[in-house]
Amino acid sequence: MTAWKRMEVTGWGRVPRVLAEIARPERDAELDRIVQAGTGPLLAMGASRSYGDAGQPVPGGRGLLTTRLDRVLAFDPEAGTITVEPGVTFADLHRHFLPRGWLAPAIPGTAFATIGGALANDVHGKNQAAAGSFGDHVRSVELLTADGQRRTVDRDSDPELLRATIGGLGLTGIVTRVTFALQRVPSNAVTLTERRIDGLDAFLAAFEAARDATYSVGWIDALASGRSLGRGILETAEHAATSVAPVPPRQRTVPVDLPSFAMSAASTRLFNAWWWRRIPAEGRTRSVTIPAFLHPLDGLRQWNRIYGRQGFRQFQCVVPFEGGEASLRRLLEEIGRHGQASFLAVLKAFGRQGTGHLSFCMPGWTLAIDLPERKGVTELLGALERIVLDAGGRIYLAKDSRLSAEGFARMYPELDRFRAVLGRVDPDGRWQSGLSRRLGIHAPLQEAIHG
Amino acid sequence: MAETWLILGASSGLARAIAREVASRGHELLLAGRDLGDLERSAADLRHRFGVRAQALPFDALDTASHAGFVQDVAERAAGPLTVVVAFAVMTPQDLAEREPDTALAMISAGYAGAVSILLRLIPHFERTRAGRVVVIGSVAGDRGRRSNYVYGSVKAGLATFTEGLRARLFGAGVPVTLIKPGFLDTAMTWPMKAGPLMADPADAARSIVTAAEKGRQTAYVPFVWWGIMQVIRLIPGRIMQRLSF
Ligand SMILES: Cc1cc2nc3c(=O)[nH]c(=O)nc-3n(C[C@H](O)[C@H](O)[C@H](O)COP(=O)(O)OP(=O)(O)OC[C@H]3O[C@@H](n4cnc5c(N)ncnc54)[C@H](O)[C@@H]3O)c2cc1C
Numbered sequence: 227m228t229a230w231k232r233m234e235v236t237g238w239g240r241v242p243r244v245l246a247e248i249a250r251p252e253r254d255a256e257l258d259r260i261v262q263a264g265t266g267p268l269l270a271m272g273a274s275r276s277y278g279d280a281g282q283p284v285p286g287g288r289g290l291l292t293t294r295l296d297r298v299l300a301f302d303p304e305a306g307t308i309t310v311e312p313g314v315t316f317a318d319l320h321r322h323f324l325p326r327g328w329l330a331p332a333i334p335g336t337a338f339a340t341i342g343g344a345l346a347n348d349v350h351g352k353n354q355a356a357a358g359s360f361g362d363h364v365r366s367v368e369l370l371t372a373d374g375q376r377r378t379v380d381r382d383s384d385p386e387l388l389r390a391t392i393g394g395l396g397l398t399g400i401v402t403r404v405t406f407a408l409q410r411v412p413s414n415a416v417t418l419t420e421r422r423i424d425g426l427d428a429f430l431a432a433f434e435a436a437r438d439a440t441y442s443v444g445w446i447d448a449l450a451s452g453r454s455l456g457r458g459i460l461e462t463a464e465h466a467a468t469s470v471a472p473v474p475p476r477q478r479t480v481p482v483d484l485p486s487f488a489m490s491a492a493s494t495r496l497f498n499a500w501w502w503r504r505i506p507a508e509g510r511t512r513s514v515t516i517p518a519f520l521h522p523l524d525g526l527r528q529w530n531r532i533y534g535r536q537g538f539r540q541f542q543c544v545v546p547f548e549g550g551e552a553s554l555r556r557l558l559e560e561i562g563r564h565g566q567a568s569f570l571a572v573l574k575a576f577g578r579q580g581t582g583h584l585s586f587c588m589p590g591w592t593l594a595i596d597l598p599e600r601k602g603v604t605e606l607l608g609a610l611e612r613i614v615l616d617a618g619g620r621i622y623l624a625k626d627s628r629l630s631a632e633g634f635a636r637m638y639p640e641l642d643r644f645r646a647v648l649g650r651v652d653p654d655g656r657w658q659s660g661l662s663r664r665l666g667i668h669a670p671l672q673e674a675i676h677g
Numbered sequence: 678m679a680e681t682w683l684i685l686g687a688s689s690g691l692a693r694a695i696a697r698e699v700a701s702r703g704h705e706l707l708l709a710g711r712d713l714g715d716l717e718r719s720a721a722d723l724r725h726r727f728g729v730r731a732q733a734l735p736f737d738a739l740d741t742a743s744h745a746g747f748v749q750d751v752a753e754r755a756a757g758p759l760t761v762v763v764a765f766a767v768m769t770p771q772d773l774a775e776r777e778p779d780t781a782l783a784m785i786s787a788g789y790a791g792a793v794s795i796l797l798r799l800i801p802h803f804e805r806t807r808a809g810r811v812v813v814i815g816s817v818a819g820d821r822g823r824r825s826n827y828v829y830g831s832v833k834a835g836l837a838t839f840t841e842g843l844r845a846r847l848f849g850a851g852v853p854v855t856l857i858k859p860g861f862l863d864t865a866m867t868w869p870m871k872a873g874p875l876m877a878d879p880a881d882a883a884r885s886i887v888t889a890a891e892k893g894r895q896t897a898y899v900p901f902v903w904w905g906i907m908q909v910i911r912l913i914p915g916r917i918m919q920r921l922s923f
Contacts, residue, residue: 229865229868231868231869249868250865253712297719297722298721299722300721300725301725318726322725
């Protein structure tokens with residue numbers, strides 16, 4: 227007897243909102259029953275840290291929250307491999323394994339994301355250039371597919387299904403176990419170097435110079451224009467030999483939605499200028515804990531309320547290195563022209579293509595930016611999509627809520643292979659999300675079924 | 678010194694949270710219940726997260742014939758003083774219990790008769806070891822008979838009275854007996870309810886429960902606000918109570 231609760235579901239950006247029936251099974255047997263009951267459309271849901279509609283069931287559809295399926299089932303300290311249920315979070319791994327010298331291989335900017343969600347978006351961290359994305363470290367998964375069967379999928383048994391499931395947006399089924407490799411680290415800390423960068427040219431050159439760094443990330447003041455366009459802070463980090471005292475978690479929560487004027491152009495400009503000046507002109511180097519470095523915003527619970535009830539969008543793209551500088555300039559200018567108040571933008575270099583059919587990562591520059599939900603933002607996102615298409619880049623589906631179906635098909639060349647796998651494991655399209663409908667991922671299937 | 682916590686009915690959301698809280702304090706665990714596969718996975722989780730010893734054991738509250746053997750098995754496996762947490766319960770909705778009274782009897786057999794059966798059989802163990810403690814998970818629902826939930830409430834009321842007597846029984850052995858009265862905890866049992874400010878996180882509740890047990894408290898409302906709420910509800914005169922449908 228499964229309990230369903232009718233709830234409003236949103237991603238981290240809180241647009242769009244949708245009403246769906248949600249269950250939160252605590253046991254395998256219950257999950258099996260739900261899938262075997264044959265109702266739909268279904269969607270696995272993790273911590274809902276995707277920004278747009280990737281983690282959202284379709285209106286009136288059914289969501290299966292995995293947050294209570296959160297057990298660590300096996301850990302092999304010789305090989306460093308771990309097997310977990312999908313609701314285990316990066317915060318869980320930090321808490322229990324970092325003190326023993328083990329760290330997840332690819333970690334997103336929030337530790338609240340689940341491993342199921344990390345797999346389904348093939349997430350990347352600040353070490354993508356060096357270490358690849360999450361899927362690169364996955365050894366096998368257990369997948370509960372539309373037919374109600376659990377199957378173990380690895381590179382030998384069914385490589386195409388594994389490639390469709392890594393970065394597969396929950397559309398191949400619900401992942402019930404993930405086995406992946408942790409990495410050994412010498413301490414709980416990194417040595418972090420921060421320096422000011424004057425503009426975009428200098429930024430790209432600095433990234434080039436820091437090519438051997440284990441971690442590198444740039445924070446760009448998206449409101450700086452003209453000669454300061456692309457001004458920001460570059461952070462590079464290496465694992466430190468010795469640990470630092472873990473900072474006691476000082477959790478604060480944004481208690482209510484802030485009014486929209488809180489994110490005015492003026493206040494954001496002030497914030498961004500302070501952020502830049504905070505780092506001394508000559509730069510600085512210090513040791514900080516790995517979680518503090520990787521998850522600067524996690525200390526502020528529900529920071530998405532800062533954008534008010536109307537929410538915000540995030541845009542993240544990657545453009546190839548070739549011609550990348552011109553594309554980044556066009557993107558930043560377009561954002562500047564629309565005058566959409568925004569906090570910092572994030573700039574990183576990717577080194578490797580992800581392994582999934584719909585993996586986001588490819589070699590190139592990646593730029594991410596938050597945009598409050600205001601008039602003109604969808605037009606701006608449309609303009610940014612065109613720039614990315616011209617550049618031969620792609621938009622990150624974990625962050626997206628606006629991409630067009632045509633744009634998507636051009637950005638993800640392995641879409642047909644992905645669809646071929648869906649035709650095999652989910653011919654009736656039982657697994658669907660707001661995003662899969664918007665992007666018409668099942669469209670050819672539906673045509674085939676319904677003529 | 679090593680100590681072992683036996684959790685009876687260890688698959689529920691609250692029981693899992695209690696097990697993690699206990700493991701985080703470095704104690705060993707015996708997880709008992711019917712879904713052995715599920716318990717094995719929870720035991721693995723406790724071992725890998727906290728580096729403690731944890732094992733799964735089959736236990737069925739309804740199969741009272743097996744209880745004596747079970748107690749013996751536990752006594753052999755437990756390292757150091759044993760804390761027993763009675764966490765199993767079935768909650769049949771009141772309307773179902775009225776439509777199909779047999780479901781009410783099943784709830785009583787597991788939640789009350791099963792608890793009495795296992796706890797009575799544990800008395801000799803506690804008398805012998807003169808160590809450890811007993812924790813019984815009751816409910817605020819046991820404080821008053823309410824129209825909307827009175828079969829379940831009566832199971833928990835019976836359990837509360839039994840627990841009080843057991844406390845006196847084990848007093849001489851120096852074994853404290855703690856009755857926990859949880860309010861709304863955010864687990865599968867309450868999932869269909871609207872999330873409100875009274876809905877408590879099971880991990881937070883587990884911390885209060887284990888602390889109350891370690892301090893040897895007699896009764897603890899978890900979260901504590903329920904103490905106040907139940908004080909008020911207890912004051913409602915019967916004349917008025919009979920007209921209420923909550
Ligand atoms: C502050 C912040 C910083 C971030 N930084 C980064 C970053 O640096 N790099 C990066 O790559 N991403 C980043 N993200 C995005 C985030 O890592 C991804 O969206 C991630 O997928 C979120 O995981 P989740 O558990 O919240 O999953 P959800 O958002 O709940 O779900 C994401 C997708 O996973 C699917 N899914 C979830 N569980 C399962 C399962 N068990 N089986 C099958 N499918 C499943 C869902 O259906 C959905 O398609 C960031 C997000 C935030 C809020």
